[in-house]
Amino acid sequence: MSTNNYPKLHNATWPGVVGKGPDSEPLIPIDTMLELTAAAEVDGIKFDGVDVGLFDPSIDINDPKEGAKKLADKVAAHGLVIGSLVAPIWGGPVLGSKEDRAVFIDMVRKACQYGQYLKEIGIRPYGVIRIDSASSPETWAADPAGNTKIIADTFREACDVAAEYGEKLAAEGEICWGGMHSWRAMLDTLEAVDRPNMGFQADMSHTFLYLLGYNSPQDRILPADFEWSDRATLEEGLKTLTNALRPWTIDFHVAQNDGTVHGTGSHDKTGRHCLATDPNGKLDIAHDAGYWMRDEKGEVTKAFKHICWDGCMFPNEVMYKQQTWNDILAALIKVRNQHGWSE
Structure with missing residues (x-):
């Protein structure tokens, strides 16, 4: 049995909110997400923590100090x-x-x-601030060069703000965000920002669709006639993708994808998050995580202190089942066993 204790294993709280709401299923409160996370256990191993979207109805971004204290108390409990x-x-x-x-x-x-208040309280020992362009690929495509410049200029300003608090910003690799909708567009954006506290957040589901060229066919990595049974070609594609973006990766979401896009509620279509046990999943989760977590020589990069499972837009019926989170935790443990380290 592996003795690796890093990276730490986190669950996300925002799947209770993203894709939920008036035009979909009811929101799942953060308290419930915390309960389900804390109750998960596999062979005596439990989740170490959570990553948090600062938009849950119970989180008031406009009251950072008091809000951070309330959240810290909930999580610590x-x-x-x-x-x-x-x-x-x-x-x-x-x-x-x-x-x-x-x-x-x-x-x-x-x-x-x-985030600074959470650090001062002592509840947040690591992690980044995740951002995106909040703009559609269609808007970006109206003027690729000009719009990439606007995104880079804005992100640089955001980096200056983050630096005041000792924070790093990670741009999410998701096909529904303009300027980060393909691997080449994402790389162009990151290179244009060129700030030491700007990096990339890889998500094994969202970023996987970079291979297929959704929203940017010219940037497709896998051949147009690709068959899912061709595992060798898939692995070569993953190597191309991760060799380009791994040097920028400072935050990592473990996930599964079935090769399709999906959206619920008001959320635009993006990489479908599948259950860890989904038989239609195209990724070998533990093995393929290694393309992000190990460099071209096969050495563990240790570029982030924790990994997080991101499973958005699952039906509520699925999310309320404790077995769902036990299976997810088991998948994360396998990733750490294969690509983690001990401190």
Whole structure:
């Protein structure tokens, strides 16, 4: 049995919110997500912590100090810690107006303040602030060069704000965000930002669709006639993808994908998050995580202190089953056993 105790194993709280709401299923409160996370156990191993979206109805981003204390108390009561935070920047699309970009920067600042208070309390020992462009690929495509410049300029301003709080920002690799909708667009954006506290958040489901060129056919990595039975070609594609983006990766979501896009509620279609045990899953989760967690020589990068399972837009019936989270924890343990380390 592996003795690896790093990276730490986290669950996400935002799957109780993303894709839920008036035009979908009811929200699942963060308290319930914490209970399900804390109750999961596999061979005596439990989750170490949670990553938190700062947009749950019970989280007030406009009251960082008191809000952080309340959240810390809730999380600590379950014996968990907090890692990465998601800044609620969607009210200020980067490719909107000047005023929209001001809202974006303000939300980044509030998220960083929130994160700083959590660190001071002692509940957040590691993690980053996650952002995206909050803009559609269609908007970006109207002027790729000009819009990439706007995104980079705004992200640089956000990096300056984050630096005031000792935070790093991670841009999420998800096909529904303009300027990060393909692996080449994402790479162009990161290179244009060129800040030491700007990195990439890889998600094994969302980022997987970079291989297929959704929203950017010209950037497709796998051949157009690719068959899923061709595992060797899939692995070569994963190597191409991860060799390009791994050097930028500072936050990592373990997930499964069946090669399709999916959206519920008001959430745009993006990489479908599948259950860890989904028979239609195209990824060998534990093996393929290694393409992100090990360098080209096969050495563990130790680029992040924790890994997080992201399983958005699962039906509530599935999310309320404790077995769902036990299976997810088991998948994370396998990843750590194969690609982790001991401290």
